[in-house]
Amino acid sequence: MAKDGASGYADLYESSLLPLDEGNEPNVYAQVIVDVPAKQTNRPFDYVVPEELRAWIGIGSRVGVPFGPRTLQGFVVGLSAKSDMAAGKLKKIEQVLDLVPPLNPELVQLADWMSRTYVCHEITALQAMIPGALKAKYEKMIAVADRPERIDSRQPSDGEGQTMLFAGSAEEDAIVAFVRQKSAVSTEAMLNRFPDSGPLLKHMLEQGTLVEVQTVKDRLQAKRILYVEPAAEAEALLEHSRSLPSNAKRQMEVLAYFSENPEPVPLSELSEKLNVGAGTVKGLAEKGWLTVREREVFRDPYEGRKFDRTSPLPLTEQQREALDPISSSLDKKEHNVFLLHGVTGSGKTEVYLQAIQQCLDQGREAIVLVPEISLTPQMVERFKGRFGDAVAVMHSRLSQGERYDEWRKIGLKRVSVVIGARSAVFAPFANLGLIIIDEEHESSYKQEESPKYHARDVAIQRASRHGAAVVLGSATPSLESFARTGMRSSDGAGNEAAPYRLLTMADRVEGRPLPAVHIVDLREELKEGNRSMFSRGLYKAIEERLHKKEQTVLLLNRRGYSTFVMCRSCGFVVQCPHCDISLTYHQVSRSMRCHYCGLSQPEPKTCPSCDSEHIRYFGTGTQRVEEELGKLFPGIRVIRMDVDTTSEKGSHERLLTRFRNKQADVLLGTQMVAKGLDFPDVTLVGVIAADTVLHLPDFRAAEKTFQLLTQVAGRAGRHKLPGEVFIQTYTPDHYSIVTASGHDYKAFLDNELEMRKMRGYPPYCELALVTFSHEQVPMLVRAGESFVARLKDSWQRSRHKTEADRSPYDASTSYFEVYGPVASPIPRIKDRYRFQCMVKYRVGVDVSGMLTETAAAFDETVRQEKLLISIDVNPQVLM
Ligand SMILES: Nc1ncnc2c1ncn2[C@@H]1O[C@H](COP(=O)(O)OP(=O)(O)OP(=O)(O)O)[C@@H](O)[C@H]1O
Ligand SMILES: [Zn+2]
Ligand SMILES: [Zn+2]
Secondary structure, three states: OOOOHHHHHHHHHHOOOOOOOOOOOOOOEEEEEEOOOOHHHOOOEEEEOOHHHHHHOOOOOEEEEEEOOEEEEEEEEEEEOOOOOOHHHOEEOOEEOOOOOOOOHHHHHHHHHHHHHOOOOHHHHHHHOOOHHHOEEEEEEEEEOOHHHHOOOOOOOOOOOHHHOOOOOHHHHHHHHHHHHHOOEOHHHHHHHOOOOHHHHHHHHHHOOEEEEEEEEEOOOOEEEEEEEEOOOHHHHHHHHHHOOOOOHHHHHHHHHHHHOOOOEEHHHHHHHHOOOHHHHHHHHHOOOEEEEEEEEOOOOOOOOOOOOOOOOOOOHHHHHHHHHHHHHHHOOOOEEEEEEEOOOOOHHHHHHHHHHHHHHOOOEEEEEOOHHHOOHHHHHHHHHHHHHHEEEEOOOOOHHHHHHHHHHHHOOOOOEEEEOHHHHHOOOOOEEEEEEEOOOOHHHEOOOOOOOEHHHHHHHHHHHHOOEEEEEEOOOOHHHHHOOOOOHHHOOOOOOOOEEEEEEOOOHHHOOOOEEEEEEHHHHHHOOOOOOOOHHHHHHHHHHHHHOOEEEEEOOOOOOOOOEEEOOOOOEOEOOOOOOEOEEEOOOOEEEOOOOOOEEEOOOOOOOOOOOOEEEOOOOHHHHHHHHHHHOOOOOEEEEOOOOOOOOOHHHHHHHHHHOOOOOEEEEOHHHOOOOOOOOEEEEEEOOOHHHHOOOOOOHHHHHHHHHHHHHOOOOOOOOOOEEEEEEOOOOOHHHHHHHOOOHHHHHHHHHHHHHHHOOOOOOEEEEEEEEEOOHHHHHHHHHHHHHHHHHHHHHHHHHHHOOOOOOOOOOOOEEEEEEEEEEEEEEOOEEEEEEEEEEOOOOOHHHHHHHHHHOOHHHHHHHOOEEEEEEOOOOOO
């Protein structure tokens, strides 16, 4: 058959299978990505758009399409007048799942970009953009075997059998008519209608008169409730009322009510208000005096909550200087990325709010991303307080229904601001003006499962297509972002064109001072006989707060719990001699290993540095801290906030509200207590052990330590009362701790950049991590080594290609190294061993392309040997 598109179209006209009218609309074909995340299906398939569905199908529509023997959900990613496929092979779209496409052309293009950038299937990217409620649910239904429609390449038609179709009994005819009328019927509905038809149905299915089809359903429907409204004017209602028998008191009351309140009211509300049953209302509806109808409602997670309206604050000079460039970028509808570096309490939120106001005034829309953990009522209040019902809120603690409804408000244009965690970056706005990412340094903006995207990069992609501004805000910007504000390119870091613009707010509002920070050397405490987890300084400070009725925040970071080995006498941490990261302790083998180079050595009995015997793996739990607080300060009221106490829905908020209402003296917790909280009476912050993050086997360990300490310190003294901070540590001289105590981001940056440059880590290069897992180690080693060899080979080939047309002076970007394979830091999960290799490269190298190509060569092994290969471009977690 003709491959050429035009003649393919002509073929269709002749084809008896697809009778098309003359003078058709041009968009007769749809390109559909189907819901099968596999390499073979990772491309659009052509389908015919039937005449009757044409009005409903657009780019971004969800459809049900026949695929092999099944019906699958798919996304329409293109529409065209031509198809390269042979006409006889094309099937029709069976269903459209939404009246309005849930995605738009821009998001569909974004999915394509994501699949190429993050090495994932396009369907995986598309699915990540819609709420869980819209993920496909498949249901078996019965349909009439409509031969012409069902004929396809797999099922050559010989015309036989069709003539037999209606040669059945009267009951068979009735069944066929019934099914035909409904297009498809569930077995259940069928047996309801024809109670004894079980055997006949089976026979009809076997015979081929009926077929079993699979249809696509939503997991969740929009919620509908019954509303009652008057069907006549007030006068007429009262007249009807007078015509009722005198004992129909209830009915009279209802009519009287509607004569005064003509607006529709939910049936349940009416029943409650007037104390009448549904029967009374039904009686009146049957008389034609009232109308009862179903209406869609939104499940509102903030229903009944009042948000006091706020108006814009007069800006401080620093806020004004930060807002101006954003403002003029919005004015020009230019795409720009701003990095707003503002110290804790400098009033970044007010800058966001006023920028959003301007964006809304332009008739454009805004997205605000915040880390899940700081999506507290306090944060929501600030946005709802300023923009009221124009705000939708999306976070994971909403029920699936609530999430779906908040999301639907976007498509229905009921809201123009979305505030949410990572996935809110996909809010299907069509006219975006501004995307704000608060606490931009947070690693939770990176999704750890496929698609392994970073919300910051996705936001910038989207904004560039909309001519929108992006504001990345933080008191402790990530090194990667800061580098993009224009570090000298001779460093090799950042782009010469400085893709981000830096905006700085160096002071807290109203001249409030940053808190005074004390570093406490825990080795000294031990020397002086204090074996408690509280230093004398911190102890006294807590005691003082209890006395003054002020509040304390205590941070205990449990990340890295028990995994590194440290000397309690001198603070020495056992490190890899080749990689400058701490070795990870393995309890089972009592050994320590390096996860970058594979070095392994036994656990030391004494400290290699000071010979002390107090060397062991390190860690403390929040529960133990709570117990000790109770012992030291009898009667102290502690709120403990960690994974154990916050697993229940709403518990996080409840705990914070209790703390805000001063029902506790101390808020003790993990990283959760470090971010975004703004409580006026918190004047003391204590960090139990600052070292826990510092020694993680992660090149970002120092950066994370600095960020965490700066953020948690920033909770103290944000209002009238001045704050004080105690950082307890075994490594008081580490630059991340020293610079954090001085609130000195620049000094930290200088130190850290030096380190990164020396060791070759971002922002001096980019990373990609490939993790292999399998039940058997030899298999892994073989696969890993062969993967690395192929990848290097792919690089050699592509380098020769690109170097041919590069000027001899430009060698700077040509950088590509592969390290490993070595065992992963978590060497076994669920009985599968894990190996990894790390790729270091510079921007300009198409690492995603090379990884895709290399991985493709392992398809067979992956399938036959159950080998798993996971690719993470720009990983945040190296485990
Ligand atoms: N222009 C202003 N005039 C008076 N008060 C202000 C102004 N701007 C902000 N504030 C107040 O200053 C406090 C700190 O502001 P905000 O919480 O926005 O800081 P932030 O920069 O986001 O800090 P963090 O990074 O610690 O979250 C808030 O209580 C806020 O209401
Ligand atoms: Zn020691
Ligand atoms: Zn090493």
